[in-house]
Amino acid sequence: MYHCVSRCVRRAFLCGEDRYSGQSFEHRRQWVEDRLRQLAEVFAVSLWAYAVMSNHLHVVVQVLPDTAAQWADDEVARRWIRLFPKADQDADARAQALLANPERLAVLRLRLSDLSWFMRCLSEPIARRANAEDHCKGRFWEGRFRCQALLDEAAVLAAMTYVDLNPVRAALCETIEDSAHTSARLRLEQGDAEPASGEVIQPIAGVRGPCVVGMTPTEYLHVLDWTGRQVHPNKRGTLVGPLPSALRRTAPDASTWPRQVLAVGSDFHRAVGAAESLIAKAAAMRQRWLQGIGAARRLSKATC
Secondary structure (H helix, E strand, O other): OEEEEEEEHHHOOOOOEOOOOOOEOOHHHHHHHHHHHHHHOOOOEEEEEEEEOOOEEEEEEEEOHHHHHHOOHHHHHHHHHHHOOOOOOOHHHHHHHHHOOHHHHHHHHHHOOOHHHHHHHHHHHHHHHHHHHHOOOOOOEOOOOEEEEEOOHHHHHHHHHHHHOHHHHOOOOOOHHHOOOEHHHHHHHOOOOOOOOOOOOOOOEEOOOOOOOOOOHHHHHHHHHHHHHHHOOOOOOOOOOOOOHHHOOOOOOOOOHHHHHHHHHHOOOOEEOOHHHHHHHHHHOOOOOOOOHHHHHHHHHHHO
């Protein structure tokens, strides 16, 4: 599981309204949202949360190499051709050429479950389309995306909440219903009726993989609403009551959960999780330390 952030070059409002010229590029946010959901249907990934802001993008994504390993060869070829279509070449002929080249097919199978390729296939088409619209050349995105590994369930839930509440935290809207171009808005549009079986929350797009957050879709929306009222305390109707029941398993102390959510963007760097998880991750990376261990310990002590 990963939380990824891509920013527009010089953090310019290339997907929003230019404060100097007054020109609006808001329509580009829909480009990014549509592309995200398209890629989730091609790659071996689960898309859990996203927020397309005016000058940056947040994504919480799960890569599933075991899923890609189970695909038949013709499925791998079909997905790759769908990802990179060529109008001047017959799709069936391209598929047959790939099937006749096992080495190439093995490389493509790995790419279809690779986070870097997922982000590359997201950013490059958007950059080309925006530059064509602006009649210019050069970078659209600010170098390589930033990435945080999410090491436990609490980290995943905190990252999803942080991403879905980005417009609320930035005071761009008052409620998650008004937060356009976010996965929270899409979950609401898809219907807030509770599944008959009490099914746990599923990714917003892509492969329906293993459970990563132990709550239902409605419970998650309640957590978002409660957290948003703490993160944006000046909004009308601020809640001061107890944590939603579904959240008590992850954050039993109401005072620490909003800080844990905000820490995703400020206190952690390469990974997010409990102190023990971060120490184990540092050892696996052959490092002595990871940024965020101190913050994780402070949050743990505050909870105790």
